[in-house]
Amino acid sequence: MNLLKISGSPHVHTDNSVKGIMYGVIYAMIPALLVSIYFFGLDAIRVTVLSVVMCLLVEYLIQKYVLKTTVTISDGSAIITGILLAFNVPSNLPWHIILIGAIVAIGIGKMSFGGVGKNIFNPALVGRVFLLISFPVQMTSWPIPVPLGGKALTDAITGPTPLGIMKEGLSAGKTVSEIMPQIPDYVQNMLVGFQGGSLGEVSALALLLGAIYMLIRKIITWHTPVAFIGSAFIFASILYLMDPARFVDPFFHMLTGGMMLGVFFMATDMVTSPMSAKGQLIFGAGAGILTILIRVFGAYPEGVSFAILIMNAFVPLLDRGFKPKRFGEVVKA
């Protein structure tokens, strides 16, 4: 007879696994990935594959030769970072810039903190923001989406994003209603995917589909996204009601730029968001307000990345300040 095993209880375990959760997120990004391939063609595949492979490679090399620990690249977390990084850059980005992005995202954003689960900031956003600051020209020349086998809406090869057009117009002293004709049909364009921008930003609907999948599988909860969207919407509405000439309507903010991508795929990253429901609500609300603040009053047209990164820094504080409701808590009189 074999020796009996001894251990503390519990002696059973669910089928929950880190891999299961990570691959769930990857599956949720597939609709958006397909849409980006539809609109940007081979370039989308090129950028995504390069980004994923480089992220895996950087993580592998660091774990194997720098940290000399077990290699855990099969857990799927580096693939998520790779896809998210690709989702956050234009489809014509040269390979060496993607490599730099991967090194910064995985090397500085993740491994320097101790690897999966230990990083404070969302690695993909760390990489993205680094690239945005280091390569402002390459990072903001957005190819116009061309459907597979279809024709572009204009003859131009690259063009600014709706947010960029809005920002430029407003700083030139135009009013919102003067700028709007430059971005016609933005609602359906952005819902479906004709919106110029990063790979993963093109279709709000595809992103929503992935988000619903993650909600059903309980990979994310509603708290962060609802607070994020809600606060951004309310804040943008207040500005709009104050002066509709200077401030664009809140729906514009909801649909443009990285809003949907950020809300559902970046802000909900479990590693870099708070543990308690209350903490998540405040985290989301803070990110929503910061996004609008940066978009409206900041130097950059887009603020989602910065807003999430700033709120990431508050997570330890939110975890300390907002505890779950304890059973049998004695209320102090």
Next chain:
Amino acid sequence: MLKTFKLGGVHPAENKISEDKKIEVLPLPKIAYIPISQHLGAPAKPLVNKGDAIKVGQQIAKGEAFISANIHSSVSGKVQKVDTVIDASGYKRTAVVVQVEGDEWEDGIDRTRDIKRDITLSQKEIIAKINEKGIVGLGGATFPSHVKLMVPDGKKADVLIINGVECEPYLTSDHRLMLEMGEEMMIGVEILKRALGVNRAVIGIENNKPDAIEHLSKIAKNFSGIEVQGLKVKYPQGAEKQLIKAIINREVPSGKLPIEVGAVVNNSGTAYAVYEAVQKNKPLIERVVTITGKSVKNPGNFMVRIGTPVSELIEAGGGLPDDTGKVISGGPMMGKALNSLEAPIVKGTSGILIMQEEEAARKQVLNCIRCSRCVSVCPMGLEPYLLEKVVMFEDFERTEKERVMDCIECGSCQFTCPANRPLLDYIRLGKNKVGQIMRARAKK
């Protein structure tokens, strides 16, 4: 309408393999090892010596401390020695070792199955009888029942809750008892009601046992002030505080006992033991024990004499399967892994679960990915990931502040952790250390 508790909880696979197996009587062991500490509190003091001839039901150890319980012999024969044996905890503990000869019972014990319905004893006499017969909580915690029934000054009980939840996967001993000894159990509930001086008793049963709910509801009609409450299946509903919350929606304050909210909880098996003690004059010398597991040939429920080695129950279940990894006393969520199959069945043993090697193996521990599942399943509203961390860093001041002592060790956090972290191992360590610190502080 079905009820349940709100905060946290998990749904482990139920695996109630033995639920349709009628209670059988396990043959007497050749040698019985009867520990003198089968309850929470001080060990009892042995009353017999080597060479003494004893009978079934004879008292062999006396519970002298306030929180302690009497021990009676479950077999007849000769005391071989009073020595230490390895018990379910894995430690050597003092036990009376009896060479079994025949099956001779003490006089005055009613061994028939005739149901005795008239309750003639007074409140005080009932409690004295329960004390005398060594009744303890049979749900697992084995708290001496007579102590539980003595309501402290200034407190008042208004409801008795009977725990028929059996939320641990695999175990079916309470289920079978409720089905086969339902009326006796109900009389036991009535006795407990009188002992406490309450007019209301609620029996909580999860709805994965619809037959038990139906059966007991029928019997309860003949009693006044006893209700049966169906509960949604959710682990750990059998935990005292969660059960009280589920049934009467009262929340026992942190660090306090159920009596604080006017409730006293007793296990359904305890109610049956109380019936036998008070109506039949029978001490707690046997109990229903489930033998189960995926590879067990003949899973079942057996009436087992206390002190019978676990190995004999396993034989009755068809022997130890080849793919055995762990043998657990209790259920898979809170049970203890045995290191010796010669450990005796005691008052608190509700089942013996044999787990397959593969099922019993722990998975590789990975980094915490802060998914917060442990927080959302904790029925006490604690943060297991954080407790693990502060215990690891040996910051026991913080561990105490984060209310480690509220943990009921249900294991939901570790069960659900996708990174397979040994959360409860660390939390137990933290509870132990903080307990030491608190006791040292109390002495000052």
